[in-house]
Amino acid sequence: MPSFKGQYEHSIDSKGRVAFPAKLRKALSPDAQERFTVVRGQEPCLYLYPEDEWRNVEGKLSRINSFSKKGRLAKRNFLRYAEDVSLDKQNRIAIPADHSGYAGLDSKAVFLGMGEYIEVWDPEELQKADESLEEGAFEEIFEQVMSEEPDENDR
Numbered sequence: 001m002p003s004f005k006g007q008y009e010h011s012i013d014s015k016g017r018v019a020f021p022a023k024l025r026k027a028l029s030p031d032a033q034e035r036f037t038v039v040r041g042q043e044p045c046l047y048l049y050p051e052d053e054w055r056n057v058e059g060k061l062s063r064i065n066s067f068s069k070k071g072r073l074a075k076r077n078f079l080r081y082a083e084d085v086s087l088d089k090q091n092r093i094a095i096p097a098d099h100s101g102y103a104g105l106d107s108k109a110v111f112l113g114m115g116e117y118i119e120v121w122d123p124e125e126l127q128k129a130d131e132s133l134e135e136g137a138f139e140e141i142f143e144q145v146m147s148e149e150p151d152e153n154d155r
Contacts, residue, residue: 003027004113009123011108016100017092018109024118025091034087038099039078044125046095046103048111048118051084056116095120 008021028034032050037057041047049057061079065071083096095105104122112119112126121129 003115004118005115006113008111009108010111012095012100012105013092015094016097017088017094020087020091020093021111022091024111024113025087027113036085036093037082038085038096038120039083040081040099040102041119043129044103044122046099046105046120047114048093048120050117053116 004024004027006021006023008024010019010021012018025034028050029052031052035051037049037051037054039047039049061075064075066075081099081102083099085093085096087093095109100106103120104125105120106122108123110121110123110126112121
C-alpha cells in the first residue's frame with residue numbers, strides 16, 4: 001500500500017504536462033505500473049489514484065446502491081470525470097485539459113501526498129483553501145477526526 005506524503009510544486013508545460021515528483025514516484029507500488037486514474041476532487045483540485053489503489057476505489061463504488069438516487073448521483077459525478085493517465089519516459093504526467101480547467105491549473109501544480117492518493121492543486125486555489133480555515137479550525141477538525149469515536153457525520 002502506498003503512503004504518499006509531502007508537498008511538491010512543479011511547472012506545467014505548454015502541452016499540459018507536469019513532472020511527477022520523484023519522492024512520490026518512489027512511493028508508487030510496482031503494481032501501479034506508473035499508471036493512474038485522475039478524477040475531479042471535491043474541492044477545486046484533482047485526485048490522482050495509482051492504478052492499484054484505483055481498484056480499491058472501484059470496489060467501494062461497486063458496493064454503492066445504484067437503485068438509490070444518492071448512489072447514482074455519487075457514482076455518476078465521480079466516475080464521469082475519471083480518466084486513465086500514465087507517466088511518460090521523462091516521468092511527466094499529462095493532465096487532461098478539462099481536468100486542468102476544473103482545478104484552475106495553468107502554469108504550476110502542487111502535488112499533495114494524501115496517503116493512498118495524491119491531490120493536485122493550483123497554488124493559488126490551495127492558498128485560498130488554506131486561508132478559508134478559521135483560526136483554530138484545523139486543530140479542532142484534526143482532534144475530531146483522529147479521536148477514537150468519530151462523529152456520525154465523519155463516517
